[in-house]
Amino acid sequence: MGDQYNSYLDCEEIDPATAQNGDVILNRDGKLLRPKRLPSNLFQFRAGTGEDRCVMDCIASLQNGADLLWIETEKPHIEQIAGMVDRIREVVPNAKLVYNNSPSFNWTLNFRQQVFNAWSAAGEDVSAYERARLMSVDYDGTALADEADERIRTFQADSAKRAGIFHHLITLPTYHTAALSTDNLAKEYFGDAGMLGYVKGVQRKEIREGIACVKHQNMSGSDLGDDHKEYFAGEAALKAGGRA
Numbered sequence: 001m002g003d004q005y006n007s008y009l010d011c012e013e014i015d016p017a018t019a020q021n022g023d024v025i026l027n028r029d030g031k032l033l034r035p036k037r038l039p040s041n042l043f044q045f046r047a048g049t050g051e052d053r054c055v056m057d058c059i060a061s062l063q064n065g066a067d068l069l070w071i072e073t074e075k076p077h078i079e080q081i082a083g084m085v086d087r088i089r090e091v092v093p094n095a096k097l098v099y100n101n102s103p104s105f106n107w108t109l110n111f112r113q114q115v116f117n118a119w120s121a122a123g124e125d126v127s128a129y130e131r132a133r134l135m136s137v138d139y140d141g142t143a144l145a146d147e148a149d150e151r152i153r154t155f156q157a158d159s160a161k162r163a164g165i166f167h168h169l170i171t172l173p174t175y176h177t178a179a180l181s182t183d184n185l186a187k188e189y190f191g192d193a194g195m196l197g198y199v200k201g202v203q204r205k206e207i208r209e210g211i212a213c214v215k216h217q218n219m220s221g222s223d224l225g226d227d228h229k230e231y232f233a234g235e236a237a238l239k240a241g242g243r244a
Contacts, residue, residue: 008046008053009045011026011028012036014033014034015032055088062088062092062095068097068167069096070098070099070100071084071097072100075110076101076105077114078158081097081165097163097165099165099168101155101169101170103172108135111148112135112145112148114148116129129142
């Protein structure tokens with residue numbers, strides 16, 4: 001297995017006489033090779049070997065105790081994911097995959113480009129679209145954008161069926177929603193809306209939609225502190241979360 005993994009390294013043939021202290025040297029097919037290194041000093045792999053290395057790692061992991069896989073891809077493309085899972089399942093038929101619907105992907109641009117590519121391959125007229133500019137608001141509401149949004153909407157179901165994804169997750173969604181809502185609130189609160197920016201955009205919606213965190217003292221555990229105080233101080237306790 002080590003030899004197989006080493007075969008993915010990008011190497012250069014060397015003369016033993018030029019070897020230096022600290023060199024890592026491989027013997028491959030009777031030739032002495034020195035792996036190339038990245039500026040970070042990590043070993044460099046040959047271009048195009050990423051999928052092969054991932055498949056090899058997954059199979060080895062499943063055969064040595066793992067029960068679920070986590071594969072990250074360069075883009076949310078169902079056939080790219082399925083291509084790896086199909087190869088893994090040739091060896092481990094019951095392989096289960098956890099997939100990260102990552103916010104690092106530009107989902108809008110990725111899927112609009114996927115639709116653009118599919119339409120082009122099918123011979124449809126795409127002259128109204130510039131592939132590199134498909135993220136632009138100018139294309140919102142177009143037939144291409146609508147089809148892309150539908151593919152995004154059904155991505156979880158479609159990829160689960162085609163690529164055997166057992167569980168979908170999304171990393172950092174609360175980070176991004178908090179950042180966006182905070183930015184929007186700041187623009188209104190420090191703008192013409194003032195306090196109404198918070199009341200109308202946040203608190204009123206919380207109350208009407210029954211969001212528990214509208215009672216933030218309770219959600220932060222102040223009631224637990226109050227109970228603890230009452231055990232020892234009774235009515236003399238200073239409460240943080242009394243009736244409003």
